[in-house]
Amino acid sequence: EAQVTQNPRYLITVTGKKLTVTCSQNMNHEYMSWYRQDPGLGLRQIYYSMNVEVTDKGDVPEGYKVSRKEKRNFPLILESPSPNQTSLYFCASSTRDGNEKLFFGSGTQLSVL
């Protein structure tokens, strides 16, 4: 089944403790991206990647890192999480670039205490 898989679904952590949210797609998509969703603000893009070893900042990249060592994986790294990073995070992928249908993962609800 074609899908975007995110893990974990729920995560509670404390300020400053490094964490990684994984994202994997099995559709051989070139483009992958990360969004955070906050009430009243919609979905805001954090980082995106056009291909392996190519990453670019989105609208709200501060406090986040990403890597794209393999085509299928695009992990989101929070080196030192803070409470304002408490949010619902979605990974997404598309065939070629940002101007195509996005396939979203099931989301990761992160709480930073």
Next chain:
Amino acid sequence: GENVEQHPSTLSVQEGDSAVIKCTYSDSASNYFPWYKQELGKRPQLIIDIRSNVGEKKDQRIAVTLNKTAKHFSLHITETQPEDSAVYFCAAPFNNNDMRFGAGTRLTVKP
């Protein structure tokens, strides 16, 4: 910064009525305009999209219209049904690949 403005933030209609959600964007180079539906607790899913070479696109009860000159596009849902109740997001690309989303419209269809 580059924004996508979406209105209204909430919309309540009677079953069978039409619903219209409007969005404006600021990047005149944008050429792809998708609409996503997000049901409660679920992931966003694409319901319809339009490219800048056409002014309107229909798919059964949903349609999207685009006015590139005015930089706005709209989602139209006709003969609404309770299962249309969800949050709807418009989006437009900034710098081609940074997809910017509107803040969302919570649509409630009352039986």
